[in-house]
Each structure stands twice: as structure tokens, then as C-alpha cells.
Amino acid sequence: MLLRTDLPATMQGLQSIFQEQEMTETIHDTEGHGYLVTFIGKNGRFGVLRAHSHGLVTFDLQCCEGDDVAQVDNLLNELEKKMKSLLHGNIKRIKRLPALRRGDEVDRYWPTADGRLVEYDIDKVVYEEDSVYQNIKILHSQQFGNILILNGDVNLAESDLAYTQAIMGSGKENYAGKEVLILGGGDGGILCEAVKLKPKMITMTCGNVLDSLTGDCYEVLVEDCVPVLKRFAEEGRTFDYVINDLTAVPISTAPEEDSTWEFLTLILDLSIKVLRPTGKYFTQGNCVNLTEALSQYEEQLGTLSCRVDFSKEVVCVPSYMELWVFYTIWKK
């Protein structure tokens, strides 16, 4: 709420509402930073009412599980009504935000890569474990299905065929009879879609996570991808498509400060080595808003031992709640 008037007088006009709710008031000395009063009520309710000198009034209400929601709504409605009346409707904006739920068994807040607060419709913890590498969670979302979350980052949900299609070239490639190398992709999404396209052979490097490590047209190497790529490069083995599903572009650090960038360039260099002259390398970038990280990645592409060109595409991956950039890279 935004108001322009005598703050303490207006705030005191709200007292009766809290008295009716049997909430005990404490007025705090803010040393000149507006008017601040807290209220403690029954059932563990705690309110913070604050009026800033520039006219912003905030009210935060903490309630415990099992509190009477209708009663809480009523308190907020009364407050809003009284404020309007005290200020004769002279309010620029009123906004009530959905409650933040804390300490629930299911955590519904998984911020986007660009740092925005988003609440998911998580209703169940399907799996949670700390591996030696990372924290692994599978949470169930009502609309997105199961979501894989690694170290707090939403990786992939059952709703996200758009991710898999994008990192395979968005349906513009003919995989029939082709040789494909998948780096990572342990969730199995790319492999599952790729085998449908009748490639000659898919080689995949990832952890021992899939039910079957070999199939009619695929083989999973339970190995780190770097030695595998080095071996293939030495042997002169090449591929029509290399799909890097290992990690997103790092966002928080400059290339010279982060070994992830070094890793990324190493993989890229080796991948381009095992790519046929007409082959294509596909990978994810990051959130479209992280323009600096994406620019840095594109600069890195200019430093590879082999000269490459690239194109990018912005794709909506449903469970990400942000638009994502995918790259196609080829030899010049």
C-alpha cells in the first residue's frame, strides 16, 4: 500500500483491529526509519506493520500450520478496509501476496536460474539422497509430473519433452542411420527419444543409472566422458551428432575464475574433434536473461582449437518457468 499522510496517526487508527483480535502491540524505535509496530496474538500469530516515510506500508503476518485461514483472511480484509477509510481511498496500489510456506515436508520454492522466486505445485517428495557429487531430489509436481532437482536446480520434469527436442536439434535433423554421441543425459530423456528415430548407433557416457546399458542401437559407457572422448579422438572415431547434456553454462563467475569453464572448453574441444565435418554439436546454454554468461560462452566458442560457427534458439521448457537458450555448433 502506498499512502501520503501522517504515518503514526494513520497506523494508530488500525489499533482497534488488532485489539479485537486480542493481539498485543509493541511499538519499536526505528531511529527515524518510519513507523514500526509488531503484534503477537493467539495461536502463534505474529504481525509486523510498518510504514515507511516515503509512503509504503507493509504488513507481514506469520501464522502457524492449522491456523484458521478464514479468520486470517478476515483480519487482512479488515486491515485493508480500515486503511482505505483512514486514507479516504487515497491509495496508489494495494497488493496481497500468497503466503510463503516454510518448514513444510515438501519445499515448493525453487528459484529460477536468474534468481526469481517461484513457487511450484509440489505435493510429494518422491526421492531424496546426497550422492558423493550432489544432492538429488525427485519431487512430484501436480502439473509437471516428477521433477529432477540437482543441488537445488530444476533439471528436468516429465512435462519437459521440449528440452529433449531442443537439445536434439528441434526436429530439424534426420537421425536415421546416423551415429550419435550423448555426453551425460543420465535421466534417459534424450536416449529415449533418439532411439525412436532409428539411428545407426547411439553411444552414451553417463553414470550407471539406466535399467539397460545396451540396446538394439545404443550402448551406455559407464565412464567419465573426458577419457572416452580422448580415446575416440585418438582412435579417429567420429559422430554425426554430439549432444552435450552435462551442465548449463556457468552463471556466477568469469571464465578465468571457474574450473567449470575450463571443463566446458575441454569437452567442447574434444567433442568438435570427434565431430564429422558435416556433424552438429548440440548443447544447452542457460536462461535467456543471463545474457552475460551466454555472451561469455559464445566468446569461448571463438577460442576453440578448431574454428566453429553456431546458432541459438530460445525454448520454453515448462518446468523451468523461464525461457532457455540452446546452441547448435558446427565446424567452419
Added chain:
Amino acid sequence: MLLRTDLPATMQGLQSIFQEQEMTETIHDTEGHGYLVTFIGKNGRFGVLRAHSHGLVTFDLQCCEGDDVAQVDNLLNELEKKMKSLLHGNIKRIKRLPALRRGDEVDRYWPTADGRLVEYDIDKVVYEEDSVYQNIKILHSQQFGNILILNGDVNLAESDLAYTQAIMGSGKENYAGKEVLILGGGDGGILCEAVKLKPKMITMTCGNVLDSLTGDCYEVLVEDCVPVLKRFAEEGRTFDYVINDLTAVPISTAPEEDSTWEFLTLILDLSIKVLRPTGKYFTQGNCVNLTEALSQYEEQLGTLSCRVDFSKEVVCVPSYMELWVFYTIWKK
């Protein structure tokens, strides 16, 4: 944070951090609802530290615009470190949420239809006005482009071609030479896409909002759609496609309590009347999670004066941050 230990003692162990920050402490009597202490600091900082008896500890920090973000982060880091040390790492979960920004010129919080808190990357207010019908906002999102927000509901963004395609039959229809009736759609998205498909004629009913009210193959009637539909029904004028882009399925009330449902059924009945026997009626439903509202809508379809069948499709509309249901309805 979740902990199991002597709460007051642990909380008091955190005092030194607040003292270092020159924050003044007030301990509140919660009448048996855990330990609650507030802190007032310089620059208008205000903290609420609360430990619930079941082990949840929350810390809320209010900061004013222009506060030193690095210093605030440092305070939170110190708190986390000290908590870990006091509890000997016996913590089940630690979670820090992005700050909620309140009172900004741009409002970044536009909850989903199913009531979840989501933050948008809004960076500019392009337009805001109260019409006689509703509050109209156009806000600019970094990733979604301009977003039309009506009465606080995200209606459509420049990123949302998926919405337009879905409400036109998801590319499975042949519009060439067909007669099309669009109800609403004043944002122009459907009209813009439909004219590309070389229909015989598009008739659209909406407000006087488009640059041009007639074109080679379209005509906009600046009229309420109900009298138009009634007139067409009387004249025996029929269409191959009727696209209803007026409103989503109401979510908060039962059909017998809300005139919106009555309006919806009236429009549906009239639309089916002007639909050719092989024609199709397209419309949006609502968020896929609002299963009750969607079921009610489907029940309403069974009460129309003409018997109809329907199919539905779940579509990801980027700026909605939730999956959306679209209906195709036809005469049995």
C-alpha cells in the same frame, strides 16, 4: 532450518552476530508458541528470528532500498554458519529465499491462476489505466516481452504464440477458404495469425482497439458479442470455426452462484447455433491444476441445448508459468 535442541539457548547463541551489526534486540512473549525475538538495526533493517517448538527456525529480514546487499548477505551467511556450529551440523534443511521486493515502481509478483507466488522479470510499466470494465496493465518482461495484465491476471505476452496456436486448433486445422468467427481477442493475436492462413472471411467482435477494423479477409464488429451472435443465429449465418477468446473458466464459484457461468453457457449455446455441422468451437479452459473448475465446465457442456462432444489439450503458455487447458467442441 530444522533443529531439535534447546531453543532459547541456541537462539541466544546467535546474539553476538546481531550485536556486531549493532542491532537492538526485543524478546517477545509468544505465550508458549516458541521463541521469538526481533532486531532493529541501522538503515531501517528489521529482523524477526523465530524458533518453533517443533524445530523450525525462521529468520525474516526487512531491508530498505539502497541497503548494502553484500553486508546483508554477510549477516545471513554468519547466521547460517553460527546455527550450524551451535547445532553441530544437526540441521535437516537450510533454505534461503530470494528477497520479496515491495513498493517498487514495477510490481514483479503476479500469482498463477492456481494461487502460486511467482516473480516475473518485469523491468518497465509500459501502460496502466483503469477502464470502466477493468484495470489494464502492459508490463515489460525481459524474457516474455510486453505482457497484458487485466485485473491482475496475466492475459498474454509477446512470447505466447503457443496460446494463439492452441486456441486455433494447434495447427491441425485448415483455415483456407473457411469462415471464422472470433469472440473477443482484442489483443489481436488470433486475428494476426488467422489472416496468414487465407480464410474466406474472419468476423471478430471486440472493443475498438485495433488499428484497422477491416481488411482483405476480416471485419471487426465493435459490439458486444451476445447481440451479434443472436443476430447471426436469427439470420441463419454459420461459421466453420468459432473461437471464443473472451474469458477463462471461472474458478472461485459454483455455476449456480456466479453469473459468469451463465454468461459462459449463453455464449456457448449461441456459438454452437452459428456453428456449421462440421464446424469446430475453440476456447481456453483454465490452469490444468484447477480440476474442479474444469470438471464443472465439462458438466456445463452436457447441459447445452444442442448435444456436443469435446476434446482438450494441455499447453505450455510461456508467460503463464502454469500449464493451460484448451477445449475443442463440436456438434454430436
